[in-house]
Structure formats: C-alpha cells, structure tokens
Amino acid sequence: MDLSSSGRRPAGKVAQRIRSQRTTSNNPQLFEDTSISQTNFYGGFLPQQPQNASYGGFYNPNNDYNNSGLGFSNTEQFVGHSSGLGFPGQQLLNDPMANVAVQYGQTLAGQGTDLLNRNIKRYVSSSRLKYYFAVDTAYVGKKLGLLIFPFAHSDWSLRYSKDEPVQPRYDVNAPDLYIPVMAFVTYILLAGVVLGTQSRFSPEHLGLTASTAFVWTVIELVVLLLTMYILNVSTDLKYLDMLAYCGYKYVGMIVILLGGLAFQSTGYYISMLWMALSIAFFLVRSLRLAILPHSDPSTVERGNNKRRLYVLLVVAVVQPLLMWWLTRHLIAAVKL
Numbered sequence: 001m002d003l004s005s006s007g008r009r010p011a012g013k014v015a016q017r018i019r020s021q022r023t024t025s026n027n028p029q030l031f032e033d034t035s036i037s038q039t040n041f042y043g044g045f046l047p048q049q050p051q052n053a054s055y056g057g058f059y060n061p062n063n064d065y066n067n068s069g070l071g072f073s074n075t076e077q078f079v080g081h082s083s084g085l086g087f088p089g090q091q092l093l094n095d096p097m098a099n100v101a102v103q104y105g106q107t108l109a110g111q112g113t114d115l116l117n118r119n120i121k122r123y124v125s126s127s128r129l130k131y132y133f134a135v136d137t138a139y140v141g142k143k144l145g146l147l148i149f150p151f152a153h154s155d156w157s158l159r160y161s162k163d164e165p166v167q168p169r170y171d172v173n174a175p176d177l178y179i180p181v182m183a184f185v186t187y188i189l190l191a192g193v194v195l196g197t198q199s200r201f202s203p204e205h206l207g208l209t210a211s212t213a214f215v216w217t218v219i220e221l222v223v224l225l226l227t228m229y230i231l232n233v234s235t236d237l238k239y240l241d242m243l244a245y246c247g248y249k250y251v252g253m254i255v256i257l258l259g260g261l262a263f264q265s266t267g268y269y270i271s272m273l274w275m276a277l278s279i280a281f282f283l284v285r286s287l288r289l290a291i292l293p294h295s296d297p298s299t300v301e302r303g304n305n306k307r308r309l310y311v312l313l314v315v316a317v318v319q320p321l322l323m324w325w326l327t328r329h330l331i332a333a334v335k336l
C-alpha cells in the first residue's frame with residue numbers, strides 16, 4: 001500500500017522528529033538569551049526583537065527587508081529609528097512648547113532693540129551726532145595745538161552756514177567729540193603704563209580708573225546742566241556741546257602724565273600748572289560768546305549777567321580740579 005498516497009507521513013521522519021524533541025528537553029538552556037535585547041539611551045530595556053536572517057540586520061515591524069542586510073527598506077526608516085537614541089536634550093528641542101518659547105524670546109528681543117533705538121533717536125539724533133565726529137587730520141592737529149597753546153589764538157567765534165554751525169573740520173573753534181573720546185581712551189591706556197612702571201598694574205586698577213573717570217564726567221555734565229537750569233541761564237549750547245568742552249580736559253591729563261613720566265615730580269607739577277591755565281583759558285574764551293552774548297546793557301538785567309558769569313567761572317575752575325583729582329592716584333607712580 002502506498003503510504004504517500006494515503007496522506008500519512010513516513011515512519012522514519014516521525015521517529016527522527018521525536019528524537020529531536022527529546023534531545024532538546026534533556027538539554028535545557030541554563031541562561032536567558034539577552035543578546036537580542038537592547039537598551040535605550042536612558043538605561044531602559046527595549047523589547048526583544050528578532051534578528052534578520054542576513055548578517056547585521058535590524059528588526060523591522062513591517063517585515064520589510066531589503067537585500068542590504070540593514071533591515072530597513074529605505075533611508076528614512078533608518079534615520080527615524082536611530083533618532084530615538086539621540087543626544088540628551090533632543091527631546092527638549094523637539095518639544096513644541098520649547099520652540100514657542102524660543103520664538104517668543106526672539107520676538108521680545110527684537111521689540112526691545114527697536115524700543116532702544118527709538119529712545120536713542122529721540123534724545124540723540126544720528127545726524128547731529130555725526131556732526132561732532134566730522135573731523136579730519138588737519139583739524140585734529142590744529143585743535144590739539146589750540147588746547148595746549150591757546151594764548152596766541154585771537155579769533156574764537158564760530159562760523160555759520162545758513163544759520164547752522166559748520167562742521168568741525170571747517171572750523172577749529174567748533175566743539176567735537178572725536179578728540180574727547182580718543183583722549184579718554186588714551187588717558188586710560190597711559191594710566192596703565194604709569195602703573196606698570198612701578199609694578200602696580202592690574203586689570204582691576206585699569207577698570208577702576210576708567211569707571212571713575214566716566215562717572216565723574218557724567219556727574220560733571222549733570223551738575224552743570226542742572227545749575228544752568230536752576231539759575232535760568234539760557235544759551236544755545238546743547239548738552240553734547242557741554243560734553244565736548246568738558247571732555248577736552250583729558251588732553252591736559254595726558255600731557256600731565258607724560259610730563260610726570262619724563263621728569264618725575266617736577267615735570268608732573270609743571271605740566272599740571274601749564275595745562276590748568278591752558279584749559280581754563282580755552283574754556284573761558286570758547287564759552288564766553290555762548291554764555292555771555294553781546295547785548296545792550298540797558299535791556300538786560302545785571303543779575304542775569306552775573307549768573308552767566310558765575311556759570312562760566314565754575315566751568316573754567318572745575319576742569320583743573322578734576323584734572324588733579326583724576327591723576328592724583330598716579331602721583332606715587334611718578335616717583336615723587
């Protein structure tokens with residue numbers, strides 16, 4: 001009788017299957033196979049995933065395998081699988097709320113910048129500020145000579161063009177901010193050199209010198225403007241003009257420190273005396289026409305003229321005092 005035709009399996013194959021099951025049951029596995037298990041980035045275990053038959057394959061829940069052995073049908077699946085094990089903080093970057101916070105911060109920063117620019121333009125016109133820096137090399141040389149040797153200068157009047165003062169490059173008597181700013185920076189650097197000659201230099205001393213000079217300049221300007229307002233002294237001078245005139249003292253302070261370095265205490269005091277007289281004379285002659293304009297004595301009260309004169313004298317006297325005050329801590333470095 002043909003067994004294959006009757007639908008029964010051959011006895012030899014059945015016996016071989018029974019022996020295989022007995023061998024497996026007699027040799028149980030001693031340890032659990034965890035080679036397939038994987039851990040995620042934070043130490044948690046991922047569910048066991050069967051390996052692909054090909055070498056180096058990865059599990060694909062869709063059972064979509066390609067011939068490359070990677071276990072993914074395309075590059076997008078591979079990238080999406082590997083992104084789950086990314087760097088710390090990646091989840092925060094992918095958080096919609098975090099993205100909203102970043103966008104809100106950028107918008108807030110942009111609004112703050114626009115508000116600051118509008119406020120600056122309200123008090124300081126860009127075109128007006130450019131006027132004080134419209135200088136050239138010839139003007140800088142002449143103005144420095146005028147600050148150091150003002151006694152020989154005769155014409156102190158300002159030049160005008162269509163009721164507007166001409167730029168400083170065309171008028172040596174016009175106030176500018178280029179020389180005060182550069183003199184301020186040079187004074188700070190020169191103070192560091194003076195301290196370094198006595199092995200007293202440190203970044204803290206340099207920062208203290210810069211902050212002290214800046215604060216005193218602001219205080220001087222505020223007090224001067226308040227005094228003119230309280231005394232009801234009307235003038236065509238703007239606060240930037242006053243800042244420029246108050247900043248010229250740094251040129252004298254540079255000369256004083258250079259004199260102290262070259263000739264020690266004798267050079268320091270001689271330079272101090274000369275520059276005090278020069279700066280005071282320069283300010284009196286420059287501000288006289290602005291604070292004490294020519295007028296008919298019969299129409300102007302004498303009290304008002306006295307107040308203007310007091311303001312002019314105060315400005316001229318305070319500058320030498322501040323020159324000494326801001327260089328006195330450097331006297332020890334000049335080897336008195």
